[in-house]
Amino acid sequence: MLDYMTKLIAERIAPWGKVPLLQEIFQSEEPATVARHIYEFCEAELGQQPTEALFFFCSIGVVFGLEMPGGQRIVIKAHKPERPLTFLTQMGNVQRYLVARGYPCPRPILGPRPLGRGLAIIDELIDEGVFRDAHEPVIRKAIATALYELIQLLRHVEQAGIDPTPFDLRLPSDVLWPNPHNAIFDFEATREGAEWIDELAWKVKRIIEADEQPPVLSHGDFSANQMRLVGDHLRMVYDWDSLTLRSELVSVGATASTFTYSEQPGITNIETTYADAAAFIVDYEAARQQPFTSEEQRIIQAATLLGQLYSARCQHALHPHEHKYSRIWYEQMCAEYGTIL
Incomplete structure (x- = not known):
């Protein structure tokens, strides 16, 4: 599992060359180091290790889609060190507020919690449906x-x-x-x-x-x-x-x-x-x-x-x-x- 996550990260970042965001959060751009951080984060915060890596993205934050034992699917998003705790805490409150009112946004599971030099949140992964062209x-x-x-x-x-x-x-x-x-x-x-x-x-x-x-x-x-x-x-x-x-x-x-x-x-x-x-x-x-x-x-x-x-x-x-x-x-x-x- 750790090897597969490492490979997934490596393939994603290969065309980019430098990835400053990974350095900011994990103090490393080595895929194996980043994967190990996520592996250990899951074990510490959720008490179990992921069974499958589904996707990896890197833009404003660093995003991992994972499947956990029992089939639970989650998204971990790691944020830059300068992202305030109050921002992420209130963000989770807004999401819960919207979910309770039927608005289509992910349900927070955990966070914000320390990950690398920053903070991470965990949301429920819902990937039903498809992406569409908004020109329609x-x-x-x-x-x-x-x-x-x-x-x-x-x-x-x-x-x-x-x-x-x-x-x-x-x-x-x-x-x-x-x-x-x-x-x-x-x-x-x-x-x-x-x-x-x-x-x-x-x-x-x-x-x-x-x-x-x-x-x-x-x-x-x-x-x-x-x-x-x-x-x-x-x-x-x-x-x-x-x-x-x-x-x-x-x-x-x-x-x-x-x-x-x-x-x-x-x-x-x-x-x-x-x-x-x-x-x-x-x-x-x-x-x-x-x-x-x-x-x-x-x-x-x-x-x-x-x-x-x-x-x-x-x-x-x-x-x-x-x-x-x-x-x-x-x-x-x-x-x-x-x-x-």
Whole structure:
């Protein structure tokens, strides 16, 4: 079992070269060392060793799918050392709150508990259903409706004893970008050539800052990559460590910018176009049964554009000399969003 987990990790990270996140959490990028950490964690926290390694992913956190004796299937997600205990504790509380109300999210089993230099949580693994292409109108509508339902459920979580403040990750007025979600993106070292991205991002950030709606909890990565469906209905939404506190308008816009993204097998069209984003916003309006005002639309579109600009900034950080995001693309984006600038 340990050898198989080691092989699974090695195969996954082979194309990547360096994996800074593994070093951050486990102080090693050696697959055998990482596998041993997980093996020992299961034995210490669950009193038993896994019988099968199902999958391994590495992005914002390090994720392991495991089968335990008796057939129990679990997900372990190890978090960076800087991820606060209060954040992960309240995250589990939010998940339990949603599960109790029938929302499709995993049931927490244990955690947060120390793992390596960070903390880990264990959730029930539910992998019924399939991943779908969110360009399909019926899937796009399901995602928009589920986002609306989620925001309504989380609008007053304080009344259930949940503290939403650990999820308030809004940046100060003089800070443009958050720390990139993955250490492979170095914004500081790749400033040259990204000036046009930053310039436009500052403009839309100021529009968003004029939003006077109160913040509410929402899912910060509400995309096809995180969702399984049975038929046309959501069966499970993953990645709850992306919970974030911001206004409904910003959540709608940010989701509209990336909802089609997916790394799942068989889904090749992951680009979210301006037309996709506009259709998503219309679907969200249908779910809330009320259109947004023109000023609300302006803030939503600004949040959509900022999401796309963050993606552009990440791509530039990976390939600063390829000029994938050319002046032509910049002018096209300005034309599409010219009404809000």
